Amino acid sequence: MAEFQTKYNIIDEKPPYNAPLKAQYKQGFAFYTMKERLPVILTQVIDQLSKDKEQIVEHFGEMAREELKHAIGEISKLKYELQTDKELKPITSSLGDEELWNTFLETLGEENTYYSSCWIYAETYMYRRLNNIFEQTATLKKLDYFQQQKHKTLTNSYGAISAVLQSIDVFNQNYSRNETELGAFFIKMLKLNLWGNRCDLSITAGQDVKLDGDPFSLLESLDSFLISDHTDVIWQCVKNSKDGEIDIINDNSGYELFTDLCLADFIIEHQLARKVNFNVKAIPWYISDVTPKDMQWTLDTLSAHENPLIAAFGKRLQMRFEAGSLDLKAVHNFWTSPMEFHRMQEFSPELYDDLTKSSLIIFKGDLNYRKLLGDFNFPYTTPFREALRGFEPTNLCTLRTVKADLICGIKEGLSEQLFAKDDRWMVTGEYGVIQFASK
Numbered sequence: 001m002a003e004f005q006t007k008y009n010i011i012d013e014k015p016p017y018n019a020p021l022k023a024q025y026k027q028g029f030a031f032y033t034m035k036e037r038l039p040v041i042l043t044q045v046i047d048q049l050s051k052d053k054e055q056i057v058e059h060f061g062e063m064a065r066e067e068l069k070h071a072i073g074e075i076s077k078l079k080y081e082l083q084t085d086k087e088l089k090p091i092t093s094s095l096g097d098e099e100l101w102n103t104f105l106e107t108l109g110e111e112n113t114y115y116s117s118c119w120i121y122a123e124t125y126m127y128r129r130l131n132n133i134f135e136q137t138a139t140l141k142k143l144d145y146f147q148q149q150k151h152k153t154l155t156n157s158y159g160a161i162s163a164v165l166q167s168i169d170v171f172n173q174n175y176s177r178n179e180t181e182l183g184a185f186f187i188k189m190l191k192l193n194l195w196g197n198r199c200d201l202s203i204t205a206g207q208d209v210k211l212d213g214d215p216f217s218l219l220e221s222l223d224s225f226l227i228s229d230h231t232d233v234i235w236q237c238v239k240n241s242k243d244g245e246i247d248i249i250n251d252n253s254g255y256e257l258f259t260d261l262c263l264a265d266f267i268i269e270h271q272l273a274r275k276v277n278f279n280v281k282a283i284p285w286y287i288s289d290v291t292p293k294d295m296q297w298t299l300d301t302l303s304a305h306e307n308p309l310i311a312a313f314g315k316r317l318q319m320r321f322e323a324g325s326l327d328l329k330a331v332h333n334f335w336t337s338p339m340e341f342h343r344m345q346e347f348s349p350e351l352y353d354d355l356t357k358s359s360l361i362i363f364k365g366d367l368n369y370r371k372l373l374g375d376f377n378f379p380y381t382t383p384f385r386e387a388l389r390g391f392e393p394t395n396l397c398t399l400r401t402v403k404a405d406l407i408c409g410i411k412e413g414l415s416e417q418l419f420a421k422d423d424r425w426m427v428t429g430e431y432g433v434i435q436f437a438s439k
């Protein structure tokens with residue numbers, strides 16, 4: 001380790017405040033991610049591909065055999081680059097984001113390696129390069145190397161899914177058109193959605209996530225883990241803009257996507273917006289993030305389920321998509337770019353303009369939170385709006401369980417209390433925030 005530290009300029013300190021997070025700081029989660037988690041993730045992709053070789057060849061044709069072997073070799077090389085702190089080289093791609101990436105990489109100057117660049121740049125780059133390996137092949141362009149794990153997070157959660165649908169049904173059937181009652185249940189739906197973000201696969205380095213029990217009945221007990229709670233203002237915002245559109249910037253597939261769909265369905269059912277848009281990733285991303293294919297598979301799987309409650313929900317969703325009250329927006333490369341959100345207006349003005357038309361944007365999950373803050377280590381009491389650094393396309397909120405060592409908008413003294421209880425509290429996903437900034 002001492003040799004590693006000297007060779008790659010690792011500093012045995014916590015990341016300083018008011019500076020970008022970097023893997024260079026040994027006492028930060030970025031270091032642990034770069035040194036331990038990401039190599040494990042790449043190794044698991046290799047293992048999975050080797051295990052599934054025959055199935056893949058069967059599906060993609062005999063030519064895929066050689067290409068798969070080559071791809072595995074390329075993933076090993078990528079892992080070596082990461083482990084030896086190499087430069088983030090330009091990419092060659094026909095997915096439409098080559099220029100954005102390469103212009104961006106040029107701006108890094110000397111801080112252009114895995115440990116010296118800002119954490120979000122390096123981690124995002126790894127996932128982009130991983131996909132690039134498959135993009136370069138003739139037969140495996142469409143292979144989603146995370147697909148199996150993603151599918152399992154839905155199929156492992158049917159007990160919880162059915163319990164959630166039952167509770168929503170009970171509310172819908174007994175609802176007496178009282179706004180306070182609706183507001184209270186909407187807030188529950190937000191919380192249900194927040195805690196659904198505990199189930200991502202990148203934090204468990206791809207290990208299965210299983211959900212047992214009735215998530216609604218757990219909500220109250222989870223309230224003490226909700227350390228910044230703007231749910232009331234979000235409800236005010238939603239109830240005052242009922243004829244607008246709401247955009248969800250999705251995070252993970254599986255149970256979390258199910259909760260996104262529940263929230264969207266509830267919004268449409270109670271006419272809290274005219275339309276809800278989903279914004280998903282163009283390529284396999286941070287293991288469990290939703291791609292258009294995952295969305296389609298989820299809708300098909302729910303609709304064809306043997307449990308009538310789940311099947312009815314799936315069919316209702318499909319109907320709403322057909323009617324246009326739910327919409328899967330065309331994928332945008334910005335969501336899989338390294339850019340912090342405060343640079344969206346400069347780098348993807350058309351996406352920014354499109355989002356300004358929304359009456360509320362709901363950013364899901366830890367990675368989106370990191371991008372909202374730009375992986376910048378703000379003092380933890382910095383107001384949410386200030387941490388957005390001018391990114392204010394419209395009203396926006398974040399539902400995020402805390403899995404990375406950055407946060408803003410929490411009460412003075414709270415982080416000290418939480419560190420005294422558990423010095424890993426920022427990376428366990430146990431705590432959550434629901435924060436809002438108005439236009």
Ligand code: F6P
Nearest residue numbers: 200202203365366367368403404
């Ligand atoms: O910090 C842990 C981590 O795996 C990060 O790499 C990433 O920001 C995040 O969790 C992924 O979580 P989510 O799916 O909530 O964005």
Ligand code: MG
Nearest residue numbers: 200251252286
């Ligand atoms: Mg994710």
